[in-house]
Amino acid sequence: MSYGTESNPKFGEYGGQFVPEALMPAIEELEDAYERYVLENEDGFVDEFRERLADFGGRPLPLQRADRLSERYGRDVYLKREDLLHGGAHKLNNALGQVLLAKYMGKERIIAETGAGQHGTATAMAAAHLDLPCEIYMGERDIVRQRPNVFRMRLNGSEVNPVSAGRGTLKEAISETMRDWAASVETTHYVIGSVVGPHPFPRMVRDFQAVISEEAREQVLEKAGRLPDSVLACAGGGSNTMGAFHHFVSDDGVELYAVEAGGSSLSVDEERGVAPNSASLSTGTEGVLHGARTRILQDRDGQIMESHSVSSGLDYAGVGPELAHLVDTGRVTPVTVDDDAALEAFHRLSQEEGIIPALETAHAFGYLHENYGDLGEIVIVNVSGRGDKDLESVIEETSEREIEGAPEMDVFQGVGR
Amino acid sequence: MTRANSAALAAAFEGGPAFVPYLAAGDPDYDSSLRYVEALDRGGADVIELGLPFSEPIAEGPTIQGAVTRALDAGMTPERFFEFVSDLDVSAPLVCMTYYNLIYQFGIDEGPEPFVERSAAVGIEGFVVPDLPAEEADPLREACDEHGLDLIFIVAPTTRGERLERIREQVSGYLYVQARLGVTGAKADVSDQTSESLDRVADWPVPKAVGFGISTGEQAAEIVAGGADGIIVGSALVDIVAEGDGEETVEERLEAKARELKRGTEKGFEQRTPRAERP
């Protein structure tokens, strides 16, 4: 069990703490709690976290060899099955860690933002499990796209607050949660959902997610007898990416691919301030958003652009500062997969492996499909979540396209509307 | 008693308590906004905080978010903002309130210097940057010192200990004392966090202006009587802009509201200073 050992607010030029003064004391308090409980295991925090990840979360999770994909692509494809984590996505690793930390800190209330609803669901579950009241902010557009998750949050006893600003997606939900926090900071912990935001969030969330690569590294050594040639993970904010990469970063022979949402196009509509993608590592520029200096989608003036992806969980104009740094130093390769290819991969994985992936995850499989020849003999794909939450979106999006191998869509028209 | 780079800002606080209104530049459109800011000047503004709209205003409540959105939709940009400042005909010194990304992205050179240089050239006297805490402020602070502008910091009700010291070392022009936790927005009462916050900074060598939630002359009087050197009012004025013209025009109502708030500060000052001791 090895967590980071330092609490430096920067990753190269990236990171930092760009937040309103009212939040700074809370961030310093959190920094202190992170160092004591997470890095130094004070009061046995890490032991309790591990135990709950096992008993409540279901860890460790398998590294499964995907036989038909391996055959199709002529190499060993292994799947890290985060979709089997309680709640259906990697998000619980972080949510459980932070809600538990809030409890150790004596906080009385939990707030969080969510895009795909997976982080909101995980936080609502962790809050119910640990008996803390919880409110979740979610963009109106995402509420429509992700109804099953909204209901799950409510079932677990959380309030869901719709956010109508902007395009009603993750960016707006994060801003709104920060506003709530600025008013309630003395009693409330903000469980941020990815490796983004002001220090110490990017490090802390990475540490909670690093269990993915910790397990995967041991498992691949055991199953394949050596380290993989490449690891693929989809990147929205970048938490499953950083989690899947962390313990491989110092293994120079392992290529790390962060697969971003190429949306409908990689070009940008400067006039309307819209990027029809969410590829902030591949096409973004350096700037300050939501508390950190990182790579963001912005126009020439520095206004943040509206992003787009068929998957709500990738639909964000920023990305974690550590991931941006690893890209700048050449350790991580950023790549993109567009909406169409992600949908095709969604259907392919469902049919060939009996695993319905989240639309976010499907981007990683889209990249595998298009570029397997460059990925070496042993490839690990991080299955960041399962796709049950996406079925309504997939019915709608599939009906608008010709997708090889997709079920006949006519029968499903109108379902879930 | 004043640590300031800008003589105009220092002077604004010398003659008694200052009334500092805020409006978002370009809300709801360029030409109306020019007239609205000038109405505040006529109504007695001592310093005007002009918002340069940013797409993610995380420190603002719904009222100012609305203003920012209207201004952006009407085409406000940093370039247009500088034009706007040049076009304004006001006697009060101007402070630019914006978020760090806009300052940082301006110009070809990386960093805040080109933005500060340009601001100085059009007559801006200082900056309020709500998402730039003292820890991250060195580059902007240095550029401000070089160009003779002030960097105004916000002290929140939660600010204590070492953080207070760090801000005290950095602040110039005036200190923005945040009256209550949360985001901007007009409130009906004066928070009791205000006097505690003022007490913590009482001996600092800059004037203290209190903002967040003030909307009436009575509140202004109460806050100045409690020891503030000025009051900052944003949302209550933006509300008037958002309502639009009615029986009276927005300009008329803004000017009247400005007079009410300015008179409030004067009344508060009289209550504070016993007659015999007044100069």
Ligand SMILES: Cc1ncc(COP(=O)(O)O)c(C=O)c1O
């Ligand atoms: C299944 C799944 N994968 C990936 C993501 C993207 O987030 P991150 O990049 O932080 O892993 C999400 C976000 O909601 C998700 O639900």
